[in-house]
Amino acid sequence: MSALLTGIGTRIAERWLQTVVLAGLLWVATAVVAVRLGHSHPFDVGRLSAWLDQVARERAGRSASAVLLTVAGALLAAGAAGLAAGALGGAFQRLWGASGAGPPGSWIQRWRLDRRRRRDERTRRAVARSVTHRGRGGRLLLAHAGRAADRRRRTPRPTGPTRIGDTFLGVASRVERRYGLELERAWPRLWALLPEAPRADVSGARQAYDAAARLAGWALLYTALAVVWWPGAAIGTSVLATAVVRARDAAELLATTVESAVDLHLTDLAERLGVRADEDASALARGRAIARHLAERDGPGDP
Incomplete structure (x- = not known):
């Protein structure tokens, strides 16, 4: 020991x-x-x-x-600066993962939806212009419109104030749609029985996300130096941009590993919880059985 x-x-x-x-x-x-x-x-x-x-x-x-x-x-x-950066990083995580239920998150979500509509309209107009133009100019317009459409398909429809929040809300909604199960309620039990390899994958992705949020906290501390030294603003802006890019990548990885863990080990969770289901039962039926079991165990007053 x-x-x-x-x-x-x-x-x-x-x-x-x-x-x-x-x-x-x-x-x-x-x-x-x-x-x-x-x-x-x-x-x-x-x-x-x-x-x-x-x-x-x-x-x-x-x-x-x-x-x-x-x-x-x-x-x-x-050490004090490091603790401050960690606290600010936690605030960034709460901001990135906000649901947009109330202002100002709902305002930001509405602005993101309006911006997506404007981009879609520009893409449609570009496609229409490419049809009317002939020759090399029309082909270039069509190629540009195609790239814009591909970016739109890869980018999910905004469901929250931030892209990172969209990523986390997306995996929760997919799990609920596929299995009829609330990820927030089932995940603590599932995490307890995960094997070492998927647990390490999830932990690594979470550490990368925490590190990106902490880097965003450092960005604010560097920006604060602009009060006495104006290059601090440039340093802080550059660090914040890097932190946001890293956080988006880490959030995608974390969401993917969590969703994979649910897909691969939901049957194990049902067995460990003692939830009985037919062998030929669908994944949705098994997930709903787990959800009923957890709801009965937690009680009606729990979230």
């Missing part, structure tokens, strides 16, 4: 060092640069170098305890 606890502690320490402290030290260093250079000299490397030389000369004669206190302060600041 002691060896197990030691191994777990080592992995936690490594994860903390990689995801919090190192990223936090980079932000702290950027914050120091931002304060020293300011808006008036945003890229004055010579000014920064002169300040670093001055700091090195002043600290050279000081005791080792002063150096240790400086290092400890930097590490504490990095």
Whole structure:
């Protein structure tokens, strides 16, 4: 048991060092640069170098305890920044996964639907123009319209304020339509009996999604530096764009792995729950039997 606890502690320490402290030290260093250079000299490397030389000369004669206190302060600041980035990342996850039941999510969803309608109308007009044009110009218009139609087919109809929310709502609706089962209610039981390989796949996808959300939190912290150093806004915008792209990819992977786990192990869940069903029963009938069993167990007052 002691060896197990030691191994777990080592992995936690490594994860903390990689995801919090190192990223936090980079932000702290950027914050120091931002304060020293300011808006008036945003890229004055010579000014920064002169300040670093001055700091090195002043600290050279000081005791080792002063150096240790400086290092400890930097590490504490990095840890605090990392915790702040993690909290902001959690807020981003709630924002991305919002259902759009009320404002402002419903407003954003309506705007996305209107934008999709406008794109569909432009695609239809492009197809109509390609029919009336002859020669190379008509072929180019038709090819452009075809690519636009392909993008539309690959992009699901907006069901929430964000594309990431569409991904998660999509897998939940497909599971309910295919099996008559609420994914939110069945997933904790299904997760408990998953074999090691699919569990690792789901965990890896979730960690990638969490990392993307945390990166979005760092983007806000870098953007905050724009108060004293305007390049912070450019850095924050670039980091946020990267975080959104990664989050979309991670959400797609997470949704796919979760849906695959349901497809492959729903029968195992029925057996472990003691739900009886005919051998030739359809997947929908088996899923509805599981749903009734869970509803009876949880009680009518539970969600």
